[in-house]
Amino acid sequence: MVELKSGRAGGMGEILDVEGPYEVAPLGRALVELAEHRPEIVGLTADMGRFSDIHPFRDAHPDRFFQVGMAEADLLLIAAGLAKTGKIAYCTSYAAFITRRALDFLIIACAHSKANVKILAGMPGLMNPYGATHQATDDIAVLRMIPDLSIIDPCDATELAQVVKAVADIEGTVYVRSLRGKVPVVFDPDEYTFEFGKAKELRTGSEVGVISSGFMTQRALVAADAATEHGVSAGVLHVPTIKPFDTEGVLRFVAGVERLVIAENHQMSGGLATLVVEALYDAGIQVPLIRIGIQHRFHEAGSQAYMEEKGGLDQTRITRAVIDGI
Amino acid sequence: MPKPMPLNTRLRTAAELRFEALELRRTILRMAADKGEGYVAQGMDIADLLAVVYYRELDYDPADPAWSGRDRFVLSIGHYSIALYAVLHRIGYIPETKLDDFGLNGADLALSTFDDQPGVEITGGSLGQGLGQAVGMALGYRLDKHPGRIICTLSDGELQEGSVWEAAMAASSHRIDNLVAVIDCNGIQADGPTVLDIEPIADKWRAFGWDTREIDGNDIEAIMAAFDQLRERDGRPKAIILRTTPGKGIPTLERRDRAHFVRVDPNEWALLSEELESNNG
Numbered sequence: 001m002v003e004l005k006s007g008r009a010g011g012m013g014e015i016l017d018v019e020g021p022y023e024v025a026p027l028g029r030a031l032v033e034l035a036e037h038r039p040e041i042v043g044l045t046a047d048m049g050r051f052s053d054i055h056p057f058r059d060a061h062p063d064r065f066f067q068v069g070m071a072e073a074d075l076l077l078i079a080a081g082l083a084k085t086g087k088i089a090y091c092t093s094y095a096a097f098i099t100r101r102a103l104d105f106l107i108i109a110c111a112h113s114k115a116n117v118k119i120l121a122g123m124p125g126l127m128n129p130y131g132a133t134h135q136a137t138d139d140i141a142v143l144r145m146i147p148d149l150s151i152i153d154p155c156d157a158t159e160l161a162q163v164v165k166a167v168a169d170i171e172g173t174v175y176v177r178s179l180r181g182k183v184p185v186v187f188d189p190d191e192y193t194f195e196f197g198k199a200k201e202l203r204t205g206s207e208v209g210v211i212s213s214g215f216m217t218q219r220a221l222v223a224a225d226a227a228t229e230h231g232v233s234a235g236v237l238h239v240p241t242i243k244p245f246d247t248e249g250v251l252r253f254v255a256g257v258e259r260l261v262i263a264e265n266h267q268m269s270g271g272l273a274t275l276v277v278e279a280l281y282d283a284g285i286q287v288p289l290i291r292i293g294i295q296h297r298f299h300e301a302g303s304q305a306y307m308e309e310k311g312g313l314d315q316t317r318i319t320r321a322v323i324d325g326i
Numbered sequence: 327m328p329k330p331m332p333l334n335t336r337l338r339t340a341a342e343l344r345f346e347a348l349e350l351r352r353t354i355l356r357m358a359a360d361k362g363e364g365y366v367a368q369g370m371d372i373a374d375l376l377a378v379v380y381y382r383e384l385d386y387d388p389a390d391p392a393w394s395g396r397d398r399f400v401l402s403i404g405h406y407s408i409a410l411y412a413v414l415h416r417i418g419y420i421p422e423t424k425l426d427d428f429g430l431n432g433a434d435l436a437l438s439t440f441d442d443q444p445g446v447e448i449t450g451g452s453l454g455q456g457l458g459q460a461v462g463m464a465l466g467y468r469l470d471k472h473p474g475r476i477i478c479t480l481s482d483g484e485l486q487e488g489s490v491w492e493a494a495m496a497a498s499s500h501r502i503d504n505l506v507a508v509i510d511c512n513g514i515q516a517d518g519p520t521v522l523d524i525e526p527i528a529d530k531w532r533a534f535g536w537d538t539r540e541i542d543g544n545d546i547e548a549i550m551a552a553f554d555q556l557r558e559r560d561g562r563p564k565a566i567i568l569r570t571t572p573g574k575g576i577p578t579l580e581r582r583d584r585a586h587f588v589r590v591d592p593n594e595w596a597l598l599s600e601e602l603e604s605n606n607g
Contacts, residue, residue, distance in 0.1 A: 042469070066465060066500070074458045074492035081462020084447065085470065086394075089462075108452050109459055113441055245572070 012051055013123035014181035015215050016304050017315075021185040023157035023257065027120055028056030028179055030161035031090060034168060035061055041168065042082055044068055044091040046075040052092035052122040053180045072102035076117065080109040083116040088168050094128065094135035095121035095177065099143060110173040111149040117174075120169045124153070124177035125145035125265030126294050126311045131301030137294045137311075141270025143175055144243055151242040152264075153177040153214040153272075154194070157187035159240060162194040170196055177214055177265075186218045197241045205235030208322055209257030211250065213239045213272050216263040216292070219315050223261075223322040230323050239272060247279045254280065260289035261321045265313060268293035290321045337383070340546045346416070347377035347546065348606045351575050355602060357428040357435075359595045364429065364437070367572035367585040369409040369543065371512045372479070375568060376413045378549045379477055379508075388418045391444040398463055400447045400478040402456020403510070404438040410446065411435050419445040453488030456480060457507060461497045464505040464563075479508045483515030485524050491534070497563040499534025505566040506556060507536070509511035510543065512572045514586050528567045536565040543568025576601045 023029070035041040035057060043057045044066045058065040066082075068075050072093050073204075079089035098106065098121050110117045123140065129135035143151055150170060154160040160179050202217070203224045212220040217238040227234035237253040239246065242279045254260065264272040273291040280287065294311045308314045320326060354369035362575055387393035401410050409502070411428065414420045420443070427433035432445060439450035448459050460478035466583075467474050484490060497505060511527060513520050528540040539555060541548040549568070556564035573579025573588075576598050582588055590598070 042466075064469065068496050069492075069499070071489075071492035073454075073489040074496055076456060077458025077489065078465065078496065080448075081459035081464075082466045083462070085463050085466025085472075086461065087466050087469075104452055105455060105458075108449055109455050112449055170519060253505075266444065303587035 005031040012129065012181065014304065015126045015179060015184055016308065017184050017215075022182040023057055023185055024182055025053040025180070026157040026161045026183050027053040027164055027180065030164035034165045035064065038088070038168060042051050042066065042089050043085045043208045044075055044089060046070055046072050046093040046097070047120060048093045051180065052120065052178065054090070054092045054120070057090075066225045072097045073105045076102050076105040076119075077109050079117045080113060080115040082119060084113075088116045088118065089118060090118045092120045092122060092178070094134060095124040095139045096122060096128070096134050099136055099139040103142065103235055106173070107146055111146050114126065114148055114172040116172065119173070119175045120164070120178040121175060122178050122180050126299060126307050126313060127265070127304065129301055129307070132298035135197050135299055137267050138270065139177070140242055140266050140272070144270070144275070148172055149243065150174040150196070152196075152240055153242050154179065154240050155213075155215060155217040155238060157183040158185055158187040158189045158192055159194050163240070166194055168198060179215065184218060186221065192214055193293075194240060197244050197246055199237050199239045199241075199246040199253070199304065201235065201253060202238050203234065203236040204256070205233040206257060207233045208259050208261060208325070209235045209237060209253055210261045210263060211237045211239060211253065211276055213242060213264040214265045216265050216313065216318070219318050220263050222315060226319050227322045232323055234322050242272065242275065245275050245279070250276055250279050251283055251285070254285060254287060258287075260287055261318065261326060262289060263292040263318050266293055267296050269296065288325075290325065292318050292321055340550065343377045343381055343546050343550070346381050347373045347574075349416060349601055350376055350409065350412050351606075353415060353425070354408050355595070355599055357408055357412060357425050358590070360592070361429055362592070363587060363589045365405050365408055366581050366588050366590070367514070367582070368403070368406045368512065369412065370574045370576060370579060371570035371572050371576070372406055372409050372510055374544050374546055375479070375508060375510070375549055376409055378546060378553065380413050380417055382550065383477065383553055385474065386417075391419050395472070395474065397474040398447050398476045400456050400460040400463070400476060401439055402448070402478060403453065403481045403484060406449025406479075407435070407437060407439040410439060414443075414445040414493045416553040426444050453484045454489040457490050458493035458496075460501070460505055460507070461502060464497070464502045465500065467504055468502070475504045475506065477508065478508045479510060479578050482509060482520055482524060482527065483512065484525065485509065486522055494531065494534040494536065501561040502563045503559045503561050506553070506566065507531075508566045508568055510568050510570055512570045514572055516586055518584070518586075531565040531567070535562060537562045538565040538567065540567040541569065543570035575605055577605065
């Protein structure tokens with residue numbers, strides 16, 4: 001149990017599980033590497049350079065970096081305009097501000113125009129200590145209905161760095177749920193390769209299948225390991241691309257297990273669980289499932305541990321769901 | 327990249343441009359005719375500007391709308407599509423056969439602009455989205471050391487959208503000087519005469535750091551002079567406040583109270599056409 005008033009956020013919007021290896025600002029570092037041999041890459045931010053981790057790019061390529069000020073609508077418009085002159089425009093702000101304040105601009109100037117705009121949205125889901133004003137617990141639900149928009153929810157530093165580079169060659173507008181600060185390294189960069197539109201089976205199991213995205217996949221892996229110790233055979237399917245959704249990959253995974261746990265850093269409706277349920281229903285498949293996600297309410301300000309336990313994302317909950325089915 | 331526009335499409339004199347503005351008004355009337363309604367008044371009020379922009383100011387390739395060396399005309403006010411499509415037809419981007427289908431089901435040319443049409447730089451129906459994209463294009467051109475300019479047209483009612491001012495602030499802050507914003511102030515919007523106190527418009531643009539001129543927007547010589555005065559690349563974005571008359575050139579439309587989306591009776595089209603000819607003959 002997390003004590004009230006016991007602490008403050010360890011870092012602004014950072015993931016908790018950094019006891020193991022981590023990388024600092026993988027987004028910015030990957031973007032700098034990419035931009036070195038891609039002169040068409042430009043970067044923008046709406047006063048969130050430091051808090052989105054695009055600052056390494058700003059320092060390495062000041063001529064290609066544009067600070068637009070606290071103006072998220074303008075951020076996306078300027079990015080779309082740059083894209084129309086042949087640039088690939090990477091822009092950063094918080095997920096909450098992008099998906100709420102600037103939504104029409106994302107839909108029309110970016111997605112509808114198929115503009116080469118890559119939105120790296122910081123602190124998606126329940127990751128911001130400032131409370132409901134800053135917490136995009138609904139970003140996937142809002143965005144998944146927009147045609148011609150891709151959505152990616154990477155797990156760790158390895159995948160985020162790969163995604164930052166991959167989206168340059170994905171046509172049109174892409175929304176990435178970004179991770180900042182000290183970002184855990186869960187996947188071995190020599191072994192893991194992000195593939196756009198493909199779910200990845202990270203563990204094979206026959207009793208329970210965990211389907212997860214974002215940093216919840218790290219917890220899904222911990223839960224699956226714990227399940228194995230308890231004699232429960234647990235598989236893990238990581239779904240980094242939310243849109244377009246890998247229906248085929250999900251159905252294949254589901255066919256090999258008896259029950260499901262779906263875990264996401266998003267409200268339990270409108271995100272990954274909803275996509276999975278829709279796919280199962282369309283395929284005529286019924287399978288017992290537990291949804292691990294953020295409760296449907298406005299959430300508190302507080303440390304990451306405090307928010308997650310109150311919000312429903314903590315490790316204990318997912319482990320219990322995987323092992324005990326409750 | 328630089329490929330100069332053929333001289334025969336560059337009109338230099340006010341008389342030539344005035345004639346082309348009349349041709350645009352004729353084309354607009356023809357596109358609207360028999361449809362019973364439309365944004366005809368806006369088309370008429372902006373025809374003089376478009377004649378100067380497309381026949382004097384912009385560099386473009388009549389054979390290739392996507393020519394990378396082009397200047398760009400960004401129409402933020404998508405409901406003025408009738409005027410943009412008229413001029414894009416006149417310069418050869420849109421074939422005559424498409425004009426008569428304007429606004430009909432399944433037609434390529436809709437009542438609002440979509441950027442899948444040749445020569446249409448942005449999708450403009452949701453107001454407040456043009457200037458920011460124009461700023462992005464201007465930054466892109468500057469980064470590429472592209473000599474071209476971006477000309478973006480907004481409207482007075484559109485100035486009520488906050489995103490316009492976000493873009494205005496960013497443009498001057500980034501010292502953009504390859505961008506001209508032209509604000510069509512015709513005094514009308516969907517709910518009637520301009521519904522908020524938005525004056526003094528020119529002072530607002532000056533306060534945001536824009537080199538600003540305010541002119542009679544239906545005076546060809548004044549439009550030419552304003553563009554001439556704003557050519558300097560001096561680190562400041564440029565703005566032209568155009569004071570225009572909705573329905574300009576057709577007295578019946580100029581007098582119409584509800585000019586934003588005019589209704590025209592079937593028997594009126596011939597009369598409007600006669601008025602246009604006799605008023606500009």
